[in-house]
Amino acid sequence: MIRTPAVDVGPIVPELILVGVAVVVLLVGVIARRVEPLALLYGSLAGVAGAAAASITLWDWDGAPTVLAGTVAADRFGVVVRLIVLGSAAIGLIYGHHYFERSGEGRPELYALVLFATSGMTLIAVAADLILVFLALEILSLALYVLAGFSARLGSVEAAMKYFLLGAFSSAFFLFGVAMAYGATGSTRLVAISESLAGRTSGLALALTAMGLLAIGFAFKVSAVPFHMWTPDVYQGAPTAITAFMSAGTKVAAFAALMRVFNVTLQPLTWDWRPLVWVLAALSVIAGSVLAIAQTDIKRMLAYSSIAHAGFVLTGLTAAGETGISSALYYLIAYSLTILGAFGVVMLVSARGERRTSLASYTGLGRRSPVLAGLLTLFLLSLAGIPPTAGFIAKVGVFSAATEAGAWALALIGVIASVAAAFFYLRVIVLMFMREPEGEEETDETLVPKLVVGVAAASVLVLGVFPGLVLGFLDQAAVLRW
């Protein structure tokens, strides 16, 4: 019996909503030049909420595991990743609106660009074809290149340029990897490649080259050492609100694709890629933690810390399969909430634009603005992995996954690096609470962004004390369907 291929768009409804709303927001912004930015923000947030609702309905998707000629996977993994990304996008939109309105650089494209980037991030989470992975990667990257340079400051433009050049470079690696994979197996579909590789014992040279090139592409995007060079410059130069969105969203999206590609497509090569991930994880954890110690700018410090955190996620992924995926997903949730909160505080302390991001400007913050200082302390403790924060549970998760996979040496490297990392997080706490302020300096005490940061803080605590709230879902989401 011949079945006509059904065009089932159900599993990409969230992306359709995002792109649709983005186009509308863009046009409204262009046509009605006098439109109230707040209206655009509400419209964009509604789009994000709609996409989130559409994602949730896909939790119990009972159609085919892949749709649109096998290019899009409809699984719970995709739902969870989308929700993390959409949450980051919502916070990113609120931050972005606030940031640019306050600095007087607000332009209507902001909302559309964030939504486009978000659609790329959610699409990559469900992409089941290497071409689609690449397309989604480009959608999110192109929007982010522009966003990084959204401010007219020289630093911001420079960051955008750097990000663009190095990002284009990494895209080339990735695309080359796709070509190699196609050459080795004759397909770009994740499952087809996997099936073709299964059981092969010889002629793997092309496939291994493809694996290496794809790994390089991903390592760029998740900023794993030694492909991390762009991260500190871009994180520091980009407007803080954008940095917040980028640091959470991009990392989640790129890791989602990495997990899917490595655990599905390259599953037959597990024994080959695990040492690779092991080395990347160890290097990132060590270099990120050590280099962060020398930083004097808080955004740069957080950038290095995000490199270390990429290493921790990779640590969890050395356990191939469901254990690794579920631990990495929890880590990404905890990390996103924490880093969004931390950059939120950085934005509020800067008050306007990028004026005070040096560590020295945190001196005595506990006296000047006890609430912001307290919130930042919580986020820093979560990044350091101190209980009872989500960061602690996340670290335990990835380390136990690694231990289970026999990589206990990596877990040991990880915990020792955590101690080194604790030093620079503590240094900020020391500055905030144990030194007296040098003068009265204004901080931004606007209610809405502060409330958002507060919600992130509450989530970090709740997930630290009751991780069971999400772990059950993550265990179900860790089963990749194809």
Place this chain on the structure above:
Amino acid sequence: MPWLTAVIFLPLIGVPVLLLWRGMTDAQARWLALVLMVADLIVAFGVLGAFDAALSGYQLVEQVDWVASVGLSYLVGIDGFSVWLVVLTAFMFPVGLIASWGTTHRVRAFMALSLLLETVVIGSFCALDLLLFFVFFEALLVPMFLIIGVWGSARRVYASLKFFLYTMLGSAFILVSTLYLWFQTSEQLGRGSFDIRQMEQLSLDVSVQRWLFVAFFVGFAVKVPIFPLHTWLPDAHTEAPTKGSIVLAALLLKAGPYGILRFNLDLFPEASKYFADAIGVLAVIGIVYGAVVAMMQSDVKRLVAYSSVSHMGFVILGIFTLTTEGMSGAVVQMVNHGLSTGLLFFAIGMLYERTHTREMGEMGGLARVTPWIAATFLVATLSSIGLPGLNNFVGEFLVILGAFGADRWLGALAVTGVVLGAVYMLWAYQRTFQGPSTERSRNLTDMLPREWAAVVPVVAAMLVIGVYPKVVLERVNPTTDGAVRWVDSVEIDQAGLPGGLRAEVQPEYRPPAGAVAASGAEEVAP
């Protein structure tokens, strides 16, 4: 009634109130904290009442699934090792609070952190789930770090960072070992669990067991601290505010030996025997080294801090004699050290508030000006040097008894620590309170009513333990008996015990020198 949950979390109630209610005055904050701590003390006595002295296993156990999928549970329970530490914690916290009653710097935050600290300290003494223990154990770093760093004296930032990083590095090894053990439970028992009662049943390779023992031991040794991992202690104790010093000395230092008793002996009996001699030597080095360095101090707080190194050496020595006498002595000594060193720091705090110096050379003649502070210091000193009739005598006596049983040279060397202790403590008393008055030691007020209220109960407790130690010992002995038997069982009875480790004792294994069999716990009390 969920006694342990109540005693752990009662203080925590005050934390959100203190942090969120901005209009609260300093006096209200102090009183709120004090009321909660005293209420917690009453609950702690309830725990003591509910504790059955005759049993050796875990009691008052409460278990609630926390993250069921990984076998993590909120599992608390106490036995003879921990029951007194819980009571001691609840007892010393209000004392410490009274010591820092005069703090005027960010009072609400200080009280909130103190209450938080009380919760995590008691929690770490009650947790029977290894990861839960780690959560409490690690979480106590933060409030302590802030208390030292914000309210401490001149070099407080250095001291607080050093404290945090040292301890965190130590516990890093504990975390990895914990995860390894968890992995073993899921391999061997079919279901991952952090429950130490499950972990006891694991059969581990002898070499693996020894590595894990070392990892746990290093983590706890930092906390104890055992020579040569002690260097954070003098800084932290000296720079901390009085309340912080009392909590550090009386309670946090106990987390180390407690962890060794609870986890090292329980999970790795073979390795405990294997390493007993070496650790005994380290403990004795610590005893003598701490005493010698203490003698050379001119800062009275630093002197007491080094004396802690020496005294904690006794505790560790007692544990690793692996005899009922030594181990019971060690447990009693943990309580005693908490009381006597806590009181010493309290007295020093009173002096510092009045003279604004910790240098003994700048004090002198204080006994005439502040006779009651002098008396307090003297009682604490006499207790600390082991005067019969006061609490420390019992513990030290038992430890030395145990040590002589295990190895008479170690015992003999440990005794020198007692002698040196008498030298530096009495000398400190003499330099501070006797002799000619200095400029700083004139026109000072003697003890205030609130200080009386803190000192009297502590002295009373010291006298009770000194005169009638059976109160403490009868609750400790069944558990130590059980622990000694458990460790001894490794070689004595290789068959008939769970796990394969007993069959795998390696040929080169040598029994610890003359480990005395567990006999007659009742006769131990002098």
